[in-house]
Amino acid sequence: MLPGELEVPMSMEEFRLIRDLINAYCGIFFADDLKFVVHRRLAPRLAALCLETFADYHRHLRYDPGRRAEYEEIVERVTTNETYFFREAYQLDAFRDEILPEIAARPRPGGRRLTVWSAGCASGEEAYTVAILVLESGLFQPAQVHIFGNDISRRVLQLARKGIYGRASFRQTDERYLRRYFREAPGGYQVRDEVRAMVSFGQINLIDLDGVALLPEVDVIFCRNVLIYFDAESRKRAVGTFHSKLVHGGYLLLGHSESLMNLSTAFELCHLKNDLVYRKP
Amino acid sequence: MELDEVRRALQSDDEEARHAALAGVPADGALEALQLLVEAMGDESWRVRKEAVSRVTAWPRPEEAAAGLIVALGEDSNIARRNAAVEALGLVGRPAVPLLLDALQVGVVSRKLVIDALGVIGDARAVGPLSAALRDADANLRAAAAEALGHLGRREAVPALQAALAAGDLLTRLAALEALNRLGASVPYHILAPLLGEPVLRRAALEALGFAGDAGALPDMIAALADRSRGAREAAVTALQALHAMVSSEVSALIEDHLHAAPAAALDGLCATLASDSRALRRSAAALLGWARRAETLPALCQLLRDEGTQDVAADAMVAFGERAAEPLQALCPELDPDLRALIFELLPRLGTAAAAPQLCELLARATADDEPEPAAAAARALGLIGQAVGLPRGPGPVAGLFQALGREGQVASAAAAALGAIGARAYDEVHTLVAAHGLGGPIGPYLCRVLGACGRAEDRRLLLGALRDESAVLRRAAADALSGLGGEPAVTEALVFALSDESISVRAAAARALGALGAAAAAPALAAVALGSSHEGGDRDDEPPVRAAALRALGLIGDPAALPALRALATNADGALASIALEMLGRLGTADDEPVLHAGLRHDDTEAVKAAARALGTRASATARAAVCEALGHPRWDVRRAAAEALASSTDAASRAALRARLEVEADELVRQAITQALAQRG
Numbered sequence: 004m005l006p007g008e009l010e011v012p013m014s015m016e017e018f019r020l021i022r023d024l025i026n027a028y029c030g031i032f033f034a035d036d037l038k039f040v041v042h043r044r045l046a047p048r049l050a051a052l053c054l055e056t057f058a059d060y061h062r063h064l065r066y067d068p069g070r071r072a073e074y075e076e077i078v079e080r081v082t083t084n085e086t087y088f089f090r091e092a093y094q095l096d097a098f099r100d101e102i103l104p105e106i107a108a109r110p111r112p113g114g115r116r117l118t119v120w121s122a123g124c125a126s127g128e129e130a131y132t133v134a135i136l137v138l139e140s141g142l143f144q145p146a147q148v149h150i151f152g153n154d155i156s157r158r159v160l161q162l163a164r165k166g167i168y169g170r171a172s173f174r175q176t177d178e179r180y181l182r183r184y185f186r187e188a189p190g191g192y193q194v195r196d197e198v199r200a201m202v203s204f205g206q207i208n209l210i211d212l213d214g215v216a217l218l219p220e221v222d223v224i225f226c227r228n229v230l231i232y233f234d235a236e237s238r239k240r241a242v243g244t245f246h247s248k249l250v251h252g253g254y255l256l257l258g259h260s261e262s263l264m265n266l267s268t269a270f271e272l273c274h275l276k277n278d279l280v281y282r283k284p
Numbered sequence: 285m286e287l288d289e290v291r292r293a294l295q296s297d298d299e300e301a302r303h304a305a306l307a308g309v310p311a312d313g314a315l316e317a318l319q320l321l322v323e324a325m326g327d328e329s330w331r332v333r334k335e336a337v338s339r340v341t342a343w344p345r346p347e348e349a350a351a352g353l354i355v356a357l358g359e360d361s362n363i364a365r366r367n368a369a370v371e372a373l374g375l376v377g378r379p380a381v382p383l384l385l386d387a388l389q390v391g392v393v394s395r396k397l398v399i400d401a402l403g404v405i406g407d408a409r410a411v412g413p414l415s416a417a418l419r420d421a422d423a424n425l426r427a428a429a430a431e432a433l434g435h436l437g438r439r440e441a442v443p444a445l446q447a448a449l450a451a452g453d454l455l456t457r458l459a460a461l462e463a464l465n466r467l468g469a470s471v472p473y474h475i476l477a478p479l480l481g482e483p484v485l486r487r488a489a490l491e492a493l494g495f496a497g498d499a500g501a502l503p504d505m506i507a508a509l510a511d512r513s514r515g516a517r518e519a520a521v522t523a524l525q526a527l528h529a530m531v532s533s534e535v536s537a538l539i540e541d542h543l544h545a546a547p548a549a550a551l552d553g554l555c556a557t558l559a560s561d562s563r564a565l566r567r568s569a570a571a572l573l574g575w576a577r578r579a580e581t582l583p584a585l586c587q588l589l590r591d592e593g594t595q596d597v598a599a600d601a602m603v604a605f606g607e608r609a610a611e612p613l614q615a616l617c618p619e620l621d622p623d624l625r626a627l628i629f630e631l632l633p634r635l636g637t638a639a640a641a642p643q644l645c646e647l648l649a650r651a652t653a654d655d656e657p658e659p660a661a662a663a664a665r666a667l668g669l670i671g672q673a674v675g676l677p678r679g680p681g682p683v684a685g686l687f688q689a690l691g692r693e694g695q696v697a698s699a700a701a702a703a704l705g706a707i708g709a710r711a712y713d714e715v716h717t718l719v720a721a722h723g724l725g726g727p728i729g730p731y732l733c734r735v736l737g738a739c740g741r742a743e744d745r746r747l748l749l750g751a752l753r754d755e756s757a758v759l760r761r762a763a764a765d766a767l768s769g770l771g772g773e774p775a776v777t778e779a780l781v782f783a784l785s786d787e788s789i790s791v792r793a794a795a796a797r798a799l800g801a802l803g804a805a806a807a808a809p810a811l812a813a814v815a816l817g818s819s820h821e822g823g824d825r826d827d828e829p830p831v832r833a834a835a836l837r838a839l840g841l842i843g844d845p846a847a848l849p850a851l852r853a854l855a856t857n858a859d860g861a862l863a864s865i866a867l868e869m870l871g872r873l874g875t876a877d878d879e880p881v882l883h884a885g886l887r888h889d890d891t892e893a894v895k896a897a898a899r900a901l902g903t904r905a906s907a908t909a910r911a912a913v914c915e916a917l918g919h920p921r922w923d924v925r926r927a928a929a930e931a932l933a934s935s936t937d938a939a940s941r942a943a944l945r946a947r948l949e950v951e952a953d954e955l956v957r958q959a960i961t962q963a964l965a966q967r968g
């Protein structure tokens with residue numbers, strides 16, 4: 004449906020009520036000037052639910068016994084799931100060459116282990132990239148490595164589990180890695196089983212504490228290009244969750260241009276050769 | 285801190301210490317203190333400079349601050365301080381103007397910087413002196429004056445700037461032209477024409493043509509769309525759109541004709557602009573392509589549909605092609621990816637009668653079988669809209685295609701059902717024959733019910749009443765929904781009332797909704813019983829909130845006063861969904877006796893109930909009701925405050941009015957302010 008052609012108008016009041024519900028559900032926040040985006044993306048839902056106005060839709064989201072399913076539907080429509088392998092190389096260099104050796108050197112009862120969380124993993128490229136880097140480092144036994152990827156969108160998790168990717172996912176990938184860790188499959192390349200064995204995916208909403216409770220303590224969290232869509236309150240909440248899930252000395256890696264400024268003082272800034280990262284003291 | 289101490293701290297190597305030292309400068313202190321601050325504006329750290337600027341601009345005697353800053357303009361040694369001084373003078377604002385004008389006369393400090401500062405301040409007193417400076421012997425100064433006049437935003441400067449267009453040097457002419465553009469001043473074409481040939485001035489001159497309002501410039505502007513320089517091409521795009529917006533409809537038609545006849549290179553230039561980083565430019569270029577209506581540009585316009593920031597103009601542009609678009613789009617569709625195909629299908633109905641071309645409708649009919657659901661659903665919607673607005677071409681293709689698509693479930697089937705319903709409103713027989721031949725059974729039965737509901741013919745009641753007894757709950761629900769559009773008669777009411785005892789919640793809720801939509805007064809007692817919910821174990825009353833909510837709403841729609849006891853009982857229910865509907869309906873049907881219940885509603889935990897209570901109280905004339913709504917103006921939630929303001933729109937008493945005004949004083953939320961302003965205006 005095209006704007007200007009949208010049959011059912013959305014008033015500013017309706018927009019704000021609905022956008023606040025979306026925000027409370029998943030942290031994603033739409034400023035007033037993005038009303039047209041929300042309007043366009045949700046307009047088809049009215050017909051699908053046989054509702055006449057966005058006020059009805061708001062009511063549906065508040066009270067309908069099936070509202071939970073509708074929130075999931077909204078998530079599929081409003082999230083940006085863009086991602087690819089080896090995104091932000093300098094940070095990944097820091098992870099492989101500086102962070103991994105540091106963690107490997109820590110004395111641990113039961114030997115070397117590594118747990119990494121890719122928070123907001125979208126279709127899984129980031130989680131698999133982490134797995135590949137860990138294998139490349141040669142510092143850990145694959146069986147001792149657990150990488151968790153979570154996302155709120157079911158659709159992308161499905162793709163992540165399948166592990167088959169097309170061209171666009173490899174825009175930054177070295178030919179060498181492609182040969183070593185992927186095999187050709189219908190529709191692109193599939194991540195090899197030994198890499199997939201290191202990664203688990205689950206549907207967890209970052210701002211739902213019950214969901215996050217399902218994760219163990221982790222050594223490193225990647226949360227890149229996720230919090231940028233949140234409002235300050237939800238960011239704070241997510242960062243608090245990250246803090247509680249990290250071991251002491253654990254790392255939090257945000258996307259480039261993201262920072263904890265005005266969000267949290269519980270982390271220390273850690274100047275690595277390749278990047279600036281946050282660490283839980 | 286003593287000044288000397290501050291002075292020493294400001295010499296420290298530690299940035300933090302210097303920054304902290306500024307806090308020790310007494311704010312109303314002696315001139316020396318001010319001098320220290322001005323000095324610190326040249327610090328190597330931007331944080332220190334910024335802090336110093338903010339302290340100087342907060343100096344209690346602004347003229348004094350301005351004088352100090354003007355002195356700093358004269359220092360050639362520290363460029364950072366000079367720039368900070370210009371910025372600070374801008375912040376000091378009006379009190380600095382007389383001193384700056386003096387400085388311009390005297391010329392001890394850099395006059396160029398003085399002019400820059402005047403430009404930043406934007407005070408009208410500077411127009412005269414700056415206009416005079418346009419004739420200064422120093423070319424840099426002339427250019428600076430022109431630039432400053434552009435920033436000033438004062439139309440009085442236009443004659444002097446126009447005169448400067450004839451100056452000898454390019455720098456001044458360019459600055460003057462850019463200033464005129466900034467002011468949106470109209471410069472006659474005959475003055476601009478010679479400037480077009482000057483490479484340095486060409487871009488600005490083209491931009492100026494957008495304000496000149498002279499159709500004689502059209503050939504020049506069109507030619508510039510093919511310019512080698514991107515800046516010139518983009519200026520031409522902006523200018524053509526600005527011109528189109530300011531001229532009469534005859535002249536804008538002329539612009540469109542020129543564009544239609546434009547050489548291929550000009551259109552290529554427009555298509556290239558579609559990829560600009562600037563959203564405004566992309567939009568302008570799309571609009572121009574719409575006026576040009578040239579088939580070869582359709583592929584480029586299609587791509588623009590992908591971008592949410594340009595989608596609407598791109599669609600408008602393609603629609604402007606009218607029937608010219610039909611064939612090329614049809615040829616284009618197979619090559620496009622599914623998302624884009626879907627977007628194109630969505631806009632086809634807007635082509636009007638051209639959309640009903642047999643080939644196009646065949647294409648859409650085939651597309652309802654597209655492997656991808658998005659384009660298939662879009663094609664179905666398009667057929668529905670075309671069928672409803674102008675009628676589909678003869679032949680069984682489209683309707684049969686839609687019928688097939690009902691078997692696909694999900695959004696495709698929903699879209700196909702809605703489409704068949706829309707078509708059936710115009711071509712009932714065609715649609716009805718197919719439905720009757722199939723019967724309402726089987727997996728597509730529920731969709732067929734929707735089709736019949738949309739057709740809205742009383743003769744289909746019998747079929748639907750049959751479906752209401754089917755073994756499939758999905759079909760029963762669909763039948764109940766459909767019956768609500770076919771008008772009431774006793775047999776329908778009776779069947780729907782009985783359906784309130786259905787074992788499926790969704791059927792019961794649908795039956796209640798249908799009874800409300802039909803306004804079936806005879807159903808009021810049954811609905812009231814359902815709404816009130818079960819009072820005893822195993823009783824025949826309904827405990828499911830969605831069913832009770834539907835029943836309540838139906839009662840309100842029917843409007844039978846016999847429903848009042850049920851509404852009153854539920855207005856204080858802990859369930860927000862029920863309470864809010866009951867309160868809303870009491871607002872419509874209730875009497876003065878309900879006021880205590882409405883007041884209680886204002887204290888409900890659920891904001892929807894609170895809003896409903898405020899709106900309901902707004903319909904009451906009593907002073908206590910209005911006072912309660914006035915109080916709700918201070919509610920912590922913006923939507924409640926807004927509802928309260930709207931509810932007070934019809935109150936004419938002084939107390940409500942005063943409460944609204946008082947709230948307006950402190951209200952920060954824009955939507956609430958709007959509602960209050962409107963409420964106040966209505967009674968003014």
Ligand SMILES: C[S@@+](CC[C@H](N)C(=O)[O-])C[C@H]1O[C@@H](n2cnc3c(N)ncnc32)[C@H](O)[C@@H]1O
Pocket residue numbers: 028029030031082083084085086087090122123124125126129153154155156159207208209210226227228229258
């Ligand atoms: C742009 S992707 C980032 C993917 C990857 N981290 C990267 O940087 O390439 C953002 C993802 O965050 C997910 N997301 C948004 N809100 C979320 C929430 N509340 N909980 C979990 N995931 C969320 C979205 O579904 C989306 O897949």
